[in-house]
Amino acid sequence: xxxxxxxxxxxxxxxxxxxxxxxxxxxxxxxxxxxxxxxxxxxxxxxxxxxxxxxxxxxxxxxxxxxxxxxxxxxxxxxxxxxxxxxxxxxxxxxxxxxxxxxxxxxxxxxxxxxxxxxxxxxxxxxxxxxxxxxxxxxxxxxxxxxxxxxxxxxxxxxxxxxxxxxxxxxxxxxxxxxxxxxxxxxxxxxxxxxxxxxxxxxxxxxxxxxxxxxxxxxxxxxxxxxxxxxxxxxxxxxxxxxxxxxxxxxxxxx
Amino acid sequence: xxxxxxxxxxxxxxxxxxxxxxxxxxxxxxxxxxxxxxxxxxxxxxxxxxxxxxxxxxxxxxxxxxxxxxxxxxxxxxxxxxxxxxxxxxxxxxxxxxxxxxxxxxxxxxxxxxxxxxxxxxxxxxxxxxxxxxxxxxxxxxxxxxxxxxxxxxxxxxxxxxxxxxxxxxxxxxxxxxxxxxxxxxxxxxxxxxxxxxxxxxxxxxxxxxxxxxxxxxxxxxxxxxxxxxxxxxxxxxxxxxxxxxxxxxxxxxx
Numbered sequence: 075x076x077x078x079x080x081x082x083x084x085x086x087x088x089x090x091x092x093x094x095x096x097x098x099x100x101x102x103x104x105x106x107x108x109x110x111x112x113x114x115x116x117x118x119x120x121x122x123x124x125x126x127x128x129x130x131x132x133x134x135x136x137x138x139x140x141x142x143x144x145x146x147x148x149x150x151x152x153x154x155x156x157x158x159x160x161x162x163x164x165x166x167x168x169x170x171x172x173x174x175x176x177x178x179x180x181x182x183x184x185x186x187x188x189x190x191x192x193x194x195x196x197x198x199x200x201x202x203x204x205x206x207x208x209x210x211x212x213x214x215x216x217x218x219x220x221x222x223x224x225x226x227x228x229x230x231x232x233x234x235x236x237x238x239x240x241x242x243x244x245x246x247x248x249x250x251x252x253x254x255x256x257x258x259x260x261x262x263x264x265x266x267x268x269x270x271x272x273x274x275x276x277x278x279x280x281x282x283x284x285x286x287x288x289x290x291x292x293x294x295x296x297x298x299x300x301x302x303x304x305x306x307x308x309x310x311x312x313x314x315x316x317x318x319x320x321x322x323x324x325x326x327x328x329x
Numbered sequence: 330x331x332x333x334x335x336x337x338x339x340x341x342x343x344x345x346x347x348x349x350x351x352x353x354x355x356x357x358x359x360x361x362x363x364x365x366x367x368x369x370x371x372x373x374x375x376x377x378x379x380x381x382x383x384x385x386x387x388x389x390x391x392x393x394x395x396x397x398x399x400x401x402x403x404x405x406x407x408x409x410x411x412x413x414x415x416x417x418x419x420x421x422x423x424x425x426x427x428x429x430x431x432x433x434x435x436x437x438x439x440x441x442x443x444x445x446x447x448x449x450x451x452x453x454x455x456x457x458x459x460x461x462x463x464x465x466x467x468x469x470x471x472x473x474x475x476x477x478x479x480x481x482x483x484x485x486x487x488x489x490x491x492x493x494x495x496x497x498x499x500x501x502x503x504x505x506x507x508x509x510x511x512x513x514x515x516x517x518x519x520x521x522x523x524x525x526x527x528x529x530x531x532x533x534x535x536x537x538x539x540x541x542x543x544x545x546x547x548x549x550x551x552x553x554x555x556x557x558x559x560x561x562x563x564x565x566x567x568x569x570x571x572x573x574x575x576x577x578x579x580x581x582x583x584x
Contacts, residue, residue, distance in 0.1 A: 145548075145556055168548075168556050187524060189531050189546055200527045226524075234518045240560050240572075241514035245525045246532045247547030248575040249504040254541040254582070259496035263489045269442060269481075270500045271537060272455045276444050277501045278533050282526060286509040291444055292502030293400075293423070301400055301423050305495050312578045317495075319574050320503040323567045327509070 076101050076219055079134060079160075081151060082142035083108040083117045085190040086165050090140060091121045093198045093223055101222060105134040109151065130154045137161065138215055140184065145169050152177045161211045167239030170232040171206050182207030182216050185235055186224060189246050202226040204235050255313050287327075294324035331356050331474055334389060334415075336406060337397035338363040338372045340445040341420050345395060346376045348453045348478055356477060360389040364406065385409045392416065393470055395439065400424050407432045416466045422494030425487040426461050437462030437471050440490055441479060444501050457481040459490050510568050542582075549579035 078094055078101055080087050087106075094103045106126040108114030118126040127133070133155055142165045143151050152162070155177065162178035164171075167185050174181035185204040188196060203224040205216050212229070220227040230238070253274070257267045280289045293301040302321050309317050333349055333356060335342050342361075349358045361381040363369030373381040382388070388410055397420045398406050407417070410432065417433035419426075422440050429436035440459040445451060458479040460471050467484070475482040485493070508529070512522045535544045548556040557576050564572050 202524045237518035241511040244507045245511040248507050251579050252499045252503050256496040256500040263492040269457045324506050
């Protein structure tokens with residue numbers, strides 16, 4: 075039975091806690107740590123009243139300490155904590171493992187590649203976890219934990235993980251902002267955003283079967299200068315800037 | 330029974346022909362027209378040997394002529410054709426209806442909002458069609474046709490349709506190019522693109538339930554300057570330009 079402490083109360087921490095406390099897993103969530111009392115209590119209740127603390131000196135002994143806080147808060151939060159012979163890992167895509175070297179003897183990274191909501195329970199069995207460790211606790215602690223939780227586990231170094239995180243930013247964060255711009259355009263036309271959903275679904279469905287480079291369609295791909303110019307002229311501000319750059323990128327990509 | 334002629338042999342024409350010729354519909358595909366003999370014959374065979382021609386003088390009488398060719402080829406293709414008392418419509422998102430005014434008495438637009446592949450049969454029952462016509466053939470011909478084929482039908486003018494098409498370019502074409510850039514980044518990291526699919530699926534799943542503006546996550550949304558700067562510095566060329574602009578847009582959108 076792997077004893078686990080979760081540090082942090084955000085979306086990733088919440089989803090990890092819910093997945094770890096699923097019945098019959100060889101995992102035991104022994105404690106939650108959060109900086110905010112009310113927030114941490116609420117988190118504890120959500121997970122079935124897991125013991126919690128806001129006091130760094132009250133951390134319980136555990137095999138694995140999962141630190142899921144904002145990237146730039148990791149050092150602050152860990153400062154003054156003691157992990158004994160436990161393994162400390164963070165869950166951030168773009169933070170080098172070595173950031174943890176000053177805080178614990180055994181440390182590493184557990185990066186589950188997914189976008190997390192607070193409301194929606196995530197199915198970890200469909201997720202790939204990218205792991206890394208500074209010593210053999212990789213095989214002793216981290217790999218068994220990752221294999222228990224996730225559908226697929228890959229061992230990568232921090233540089234590869236940073237690159238992967240970048241790809242995720244393009245595939246998730248940036249595409250979502252394009253949906254936001256499309257939503258605005260629909261609103262201006264007096265049409266519901268939901269009209270676009272079958273198109274969005276099909277765009278994604280395609281790349282499950284062929285590479286996105288081959289799936290590309292649209293005016294810029296067809297090198298239809300007249301449509302591109304007309305569409306560009308119909309837009310203003312940053313939406314126009316996005317149109318111009320993306321069209322240019324597509325145009326040149328297929329030159 | 331609505332008699333239909335399809336002009337064009339591309340992806341939209343193909344999918345329309347396949348949908349129209351589904352059994353027991355009150356629609357009859359009487360002829361296909363294409364400029365290239367071999368291509369048109371192949372298309373005819375795919376649709377169950379529908380009669381075809383490459384001769385503009387051999388067009389059959391029909392109630393509805395569906396012109397599905399590249400936007401900038403519409404006028405060229407229609408030049409010299411005669412539609413008698415039939416209704417002529419094009420299927421282009423961004424082409425004004427009035428382009429057809431010189432070619433037929435009764436004309437309009439049938440724009441099915443979807444991205445079409447040649448290989449994959451499209452389920453029109455899930456698609457919204459946007460229609461427009463110059464006279465009462467809208468109710469007589471176009472609306473019954475659209476209602477027979479599509480799950481939802483909306484009547485919009487050319488300006489609204491152009492705006493809608495723009496939204497579709499953002500939601501489909503531009504997002505797909507971001508997948509292409511993500512694919513490149515994954516390849517550089519030696520990781521399979523498919524690792525990103527659960528993330529991509531979840532990103533889209535979210536916006537079925539909440540607005541994309543609310544669903545936004547990532548370093549730029551968190552205003553995490555350190556990560557944004559580091560990620561930007563790790564990129565080159567147009568991928569860097571996309572990173573910079575999209576991050577800036579997200580940052581300012583939530584200011």
